[in-house]
Amino acid sequence: MTLEIQNVSKLYNRNKYGLKDFSLRIDKGILGLLGPNGAGKSTLLKMIATVSKPTEGIISLNKNNIVKDANYMRKQLGFLPQDFGVYPNLNTYEFLEYMAAMKGVGGANLKPRIKQLLEGLNLMEVAKKPIGSYSGGMKQRVGIAQVLLNNPKIIIFDEPTVGLDPEERVRFRNLISDLANDCIVILSSHIVSDIDTIADKVVIMKNGTLITHGSQDDIIKNVTNTVFETTIKNEELANFKAQHIVVSTTRKDGHMMVRYITENPLENATEMEASLEDAYLYLTKTN
Ligand SMILES: Nc1ncnc2c1ncn2[C@@H]1O[C@H](COP(=O)(O)OP(=O)(O)O)[C@@H](O)[C@H]1O
Numbered sequence: 001m002t003l004e005i006q007n008v009s010k011l012y013n014r015n016k017y018g019l020k021d022f023s024l025r026i027d028k029g030i031l032g033l034l035g036p037n038g039a040g041k042s043t044l045l046k047m048i049a050t051v052s053k054p055t056e057g058i059i060s061l062n063k064n065n066i067v068k069d070a071n072y073m074r075k076q077l078g079f080l081p082q083d084f085g086v087y088p089n090l091n092t093y094e095f096l097e098y099m100a101a102m103k104g105v106g107g108a109n110l111k112p113r114i115k116q117l118l119e120g121l122n123l124m125e126v127a128k129k130p131i132g133s134y135s136g137g138m139k140q141r142v143g144i145a146q147v148l149l150n151n152p153k154i155i156i157f158d159e160p161t162v163g164l165d166p167e168e169r170v171r172f173r174n175l176i177s178d179l180a181n182d183c184i185v186i187l188s189s190h191i192v193s194d195i196d197t198i199a200d201k202v203v204i205m206k207n208g209t210l211i212t213h214g215s216q217d218d219i220i221k222n223v224t225n226t227v228f229e230t231t232i233k234n235e236e237l238a239n240f241k242a243q244h245i246v247v248s249t250t251r252k253d254g255h256m257m258v259r260y261i262t263e264n265p266l267e268n269a270t271e272m273e274a275s276l277e278d279a280y281l282y283l284t285k286t287n
């Protein structure tokens, strides 16, 4: 499985690019796509999923140009869009049968496949109730069932953890790790902790362009030996932030603990072990 994105741009309006001259090669495994809101994550994922077409450039899956031959992608694809709306009046069976028809999945295998997914995703008990009555996490599991209906080889989740509580996030993470055997899984988020425990490779993007990609270790190397923690007075914070890249602040005994990135640490600063979050903040603030 190889997905190749070559010099892809998406022009929305006369001079508004959603994505600009973006190139990346993706092999099997879990790819975490990280970027602040407006970075172009959804723009990119929709083009990979053949929901929209690039203005320029080529996207190919196993050397097949999917801009020209969208069906080659669609047959192997499972896609959970960011704005995945379910049909509130349908129950889960009805919805999955409808989605199966849309994907061209049918035959004698369909009913057992649906049953297997409902059991796997712990939806059996509620499957006959209307989806409109489900919690956020239950709706998302219906979305995941839809993604997996056709045993996809390339699986795309756009901001799948939005609206999930911490327990549901953990459950989702475990599920993704199980999926990734032989597939390409792409997972987008603007929150580092959503992907840092599961992604084999990470892409960081901003303003429609790629800032960096690589293993988590590769990316963390950008900030090795530059992450420090120190204590300042509350009233010094604004000034401190103007002069340093601050990753996080916590209050402690009337003081402020700041974690920050610097080449020239203050004398009383303690060096910290660099994390993906540190690298992400550094790279998105300096690019
Ligand atoms: N349909 C559209 N028409 C015009 N501009 C759009 C459209 N969709 C997205 N954009 C713009 O393209 C940029 C990238 O958006 P998007 O891909 O949604 O980013 P992300 O998913 O990373 O938050 C943003 O500046 C956004 O406002």
Ligand SMILES: [Mg+2]
Residues within 6 Å of the ligand: 041, 042, 043, 082, 158, 159
């Ligand atoms: Mg988005």
